[in-house]
Amino acid sequence: MLSFLNPILLLGILGISIPIIIHLINKKKAVSHKFAAIDFLLETNKRILIKYKIRQRILLILRACLLLFLALSLAKPFIKNSGGSAEEKNIPTSNVIIIDDSFSMRYSDRHESFFLSAKTAAKQIVDALKKDDEAAVITCSSQEFQIPQELENDKKHLLNVIDRSQPSFMTTHIAHALDTAVEILATARTSVKRIFLLTDMTRNGWDPHWFKSGYEKLRRHVSRMHILDISEGKTLKNIAVTYVKPQITLSEKNLEALIKVTISNFSSVPVKDLPASIFINGKKLSQGFFNIEANASETKEFFITVEKGKDYYGWVEIPEDNLFVDNKRYFTINAPQTIDALLIDGDPKTNIYESETFYLEKALNPGREHISSIKPSICSVHEINNITFANFNIIFLCNVETLPPEKIHELEKFVQEGGSVVFTLGNKVNADYYNNALSSLLPHRLHSIRTFSSNSSLSEEQPLHLKATERVHPVVRILSETQINTLSTVKFYRIFYIDPNPLGSCKTIFSFSNDTPALIERQVGRGKSVLFTASIDRDWTDFPVKSFFLPIMQQLCRYVTGSISEEISQEILVKQVWRYPCPYDINTIEITNSEGTQTIVQPQFDDNEKYFEYKETDTPGIYAVTANGRLHPQFPAYFPVNIDTAESNLEKIDQKEITAFMGGTKLSMTAVRVSKESDVLLGETKKTFWGYLLFLTFCILFVESFVSRK
Template sequence: MVFLNPAVLFGLLAASIPVVIHLLNLRKLKKIEFSTLAFLKELQKTKIRRIKLKQWILLALRVLIILLLVAAFARPTIKSFSIGGTASAAKTSAVIILDDTYSMSVVTDRGSYFNRAKQTAKSLIDELQEGDEVSVVLLSGEKKLETTSNFTSAKNFIDETEISFIGGTVHNSLIKAAQILSESKNFNKEVYVLSDFQKTELKLAETTLSDLSDLIPNNIRIYSFDFASQEPANITLTDFKVNNQIFEKGKLINFSASVKNTSEKSFNNSVVSLFINGNRSAQQSFSAAPGETKLINFETTLKENGLLEIFAELEDDDIIYDNKRYLSISVPEKISTAIFFDNLSDTKFVELALNGGSESAPISIQKFPLSRIASTNLESYDAVIIIGSESINNYDRIKQFIENGGSLLLMPGSETTLQKFQKLCNELGIAKPSAFAGKINDDLNTASFEKTDFQHPIFSNLYEKESKKQIDSPEIYYYLKLALSGNGKKIISLIDGSAFFGEFDKNNGRILLFNIAPVLSWSNFPLKGIFAPLMNKAVFYLSSKVKDINNYKTGDEILADVNNVLLPQIKITKPVRGEEFVNLDSLGVKNYLKFSKTGTPGIYKFYSGEKLQDYASVNFNAVGSELNYLSNNDFEEYLKEINFTGVHLNISPDENFSAAIYQSRFGSELWRYFVLAAMLVALIEMFVSRSAKKDMV
């Protein structure tokens, strides 16, 4: 026998109260005045013994009443035993783990796995009785139903539950269920796992199983219902990316998608399509054998500016939730560029190359003295060009711009000194020049190009014939000697091995570096035919960004950049279910907004007023696409690994599971029986008490 409320047993101390009262009454001496001892002789010895016996019986009965009542409140329970139907069934606390991941969307002739699991869950709730309680844990972890005895609300919760794109594991869900049951005082503690039992959804790959016997004790019973009844036919998109790094309206753009057949069935002449802003832009057909992965390439022409929402989509199969992947790119209508200078005349050729003085050019330019760089909102520009280094009075502002994802084109100016330029490079954490080489205006001893990395994105779409890529080297009179290493890479190198043009990746930011000033006293580079297209491509390259391709999975937290936002409120547009608003005053960190409501794949956009502040692509969690299922033995082995020593029953959803559960359920509560016994003893006590009073007369 066990007690479900053992703390009440401290009340047994109250059984000592009748004993104390009895002992105190024995010490009380009662004076009776009488004139002769003759009357005492009439009191028979047998009557005295009878009175004393009844007093001891009364004491025992009163102690027994207290013992029975305290024991009743402690809820005594015995296992696998019922006293002639007089005991009530032990109360039950049940936790239903419902697999709502998208692998449960497989449809059979009896309905989808998920709908069958929901119906089974509601049937299990119908089997509960008054005084029982239930809670529901979803495998995705998106939400859960707290413990309740309102079975109607529990069934409503299950009816409202939909398939989730968020992945989850049985292991984590079992831990949650055990934590819920640890707070229950009911005798029967049961966990029902309703799933298709994919191997990838048992536990996370990085999870090391350990002894959970303290958390999941042997008095918990686990019932597993496996709904996987057929081998689905499924292909999934495992990856989707854009291959260009420069995005220009009217230019070709290339995408690639990886498609995997995760089933045991072959797919022939299946179609995958490319959509840009909801319009089909390209499509390809393919065939895939079981387990085979295919790389599909798309090429199309960009027809729009602005933020482009792009996705690849497969034809429908048995699991449609893994047939679409998203990415987003920004193609600005005008590339806003700031040029900072030591000497205004140094900007002449750069400005002509970028917009030719035309307002209709795709690049708009604003020029500022370098001394004003600290007071300028650099984040409001798509690209920043610095020509010179002598007038910089705040290096931290430039470093912050780069750290926040800014893009910078850096060139020495006509008045640049080695010491100042070295300091600028050192502050930015890039390779610094070792010395000047050559002489200004010396066209007799010149340097020229040696190698060019034509695979760099800057040279994409630069030549009409890709097979005839070459550059007519300028004559370079005077330059900074740059030896790139670490995070720097050469794009164009000189015959002495130093870098003429290089690139540095700085976390989220990007820096392009020339080793010459764009003036004719240093070289004839500004007069060469490659100068204007190379400068334009450099600015397009700096301004083109692909946001978080496949980095965010459903359920992940987006870190949105809200730096330099002037309005106090951010509007978030989600793929479905409208908009959401966040007050920045409520955030501890003002530069970034953490947004975790990412249960749906698609593009999430963050606005400050009407200005697009940031955006992110969220894609489905691919865990549910791997169609490899656990056997009952596999699940038993898992339970052994976590040292679960209780009872586990694997029940087919098609069998009479009610009978199976009733046969395995144990425990009867005897509190009603104890209350009846206490009432019976109380009646006996009343009868004996009256009899004792008569004997005293």
């Protein structure tokens, strides 16, 4: 419907009479002249006169149009697009305004971001509500923290809610927002229920699965759905750092971090020589250039030298574009420190392959000496008197029959002060001796040896397998999903049964297929004691020749020594929970977010597990972790929080697809430029066109001057 903002100026249309009057006056005002050679004039003028008359008429029409269009453009005409029905205009309505606050709404190719435009549009919708209309404002990026608003008709409050809303760093979840909207509208008593969705129409936010059933809810509870494309229907371009993965590589001399960086080009134009900079601890250390084809990605590797035992934070950065949020991606590097391990072989053999510690030593340092961060040293029980335990970080007692009493005492002191001991059993182990001499260190008392389907056919039971008791345990977490699944392939022919009552604060890391504990840890003083209820060589099991033996042993080593060095902190996305096991001697930790806000985190308890949980990962960046104001060896100094780059792909969803999603829901979709001058009124978008009229007026003026001069 055509309307005018300044209808009074339509009086200016009367101005078109001016050229007509002037035309008539000029006609009368033409100098009259009696002329003798009029025959010649009549002869010559037949053709020209027609042209002259036509030109005069054209000029008259042009001048009339000039004034008409000028008056029209000053009257500011607009067309109201498919608004509600007449009924909707006269009866109270219930409205839910959904503002897309995902980070793609931070896109800005003009003076303000899409999110600000969406807020302006939302305010205009609220302003246009009638006295009896009620509304609620919700956002659609936070899937878990969406608090359903109640419908209200306090415009001031609604405007405040809109004013307070901020764009998030999360992805769009249109479906969830629609669910919430339907939930709100279901309680409304009015008959006209409308949803206004203000979004940039990026495809990733639309979950087709939800609409398979969701459209029915919409059709039943919603009278009309208005979708306003804040991006004005434009094709959006974006380049983003989509993946950063640091990995420690060890060499004889140096410790190097290999950083894999992937940059994606979400546009139809190739990108050339795009600089990507690597910043470590705030300093730019490296730069590379990317050439990325349209709608493609490119991965490059960067090498950074790091020092052992130090924690690093950093980020990869590319130049700013219209959506700057995804131009930076954070990472942390926890360089491992050297762990000195003493392997006391209780069953040394001349043939080293048959020695008890052979496989363990190879697992802890598979290459040559010093290449691994774990430095194993082997000794027999006879040599033990000459060795001081305090020089090591971890002691492995592998099938040791007995220990001198003074050494047992030294060992207890060693563990109490923060060292770690790992007991692996075997044929030489006497349960009674262990239970008496080492009860202060053992997690459980030893019971008896049990044999399963060994080749000596002592038992008819099938060999046992291994299974992870706690998937989140740092030792288990190192394993890939495939490795965890293959744990069942390992065979244990003989194991030690243990007393079910623990001797202290114990935790089972792995157990056998019959639920008998396999690997148990016990907190002893400041150190840890670990019991493996089978042999560490191949006498009782084929565990040492399995692929996961190496990572488990190395990780066990790092875990019990409090050195989580090689465990690169898993990437956490915005709003994901950071969770970490709590050491026995820590009661609180402090986490400082990327904006400098510090939060004190208390430990949580869950099934005997004590852990820290931090949920306030609202903004991307580097989060620093301290315990009592200092770095703690059992915690990473930093952990990175990044955005989910699924939102970086700004490919738009087609209007036809949305129509198909919505089923029979009454739908209006408008790609509109929202500014302070334009109006978005309850879906009745005012399409203004006085700019075109003014342009037309200038065109006519140009043509008029051209014709009149001729």
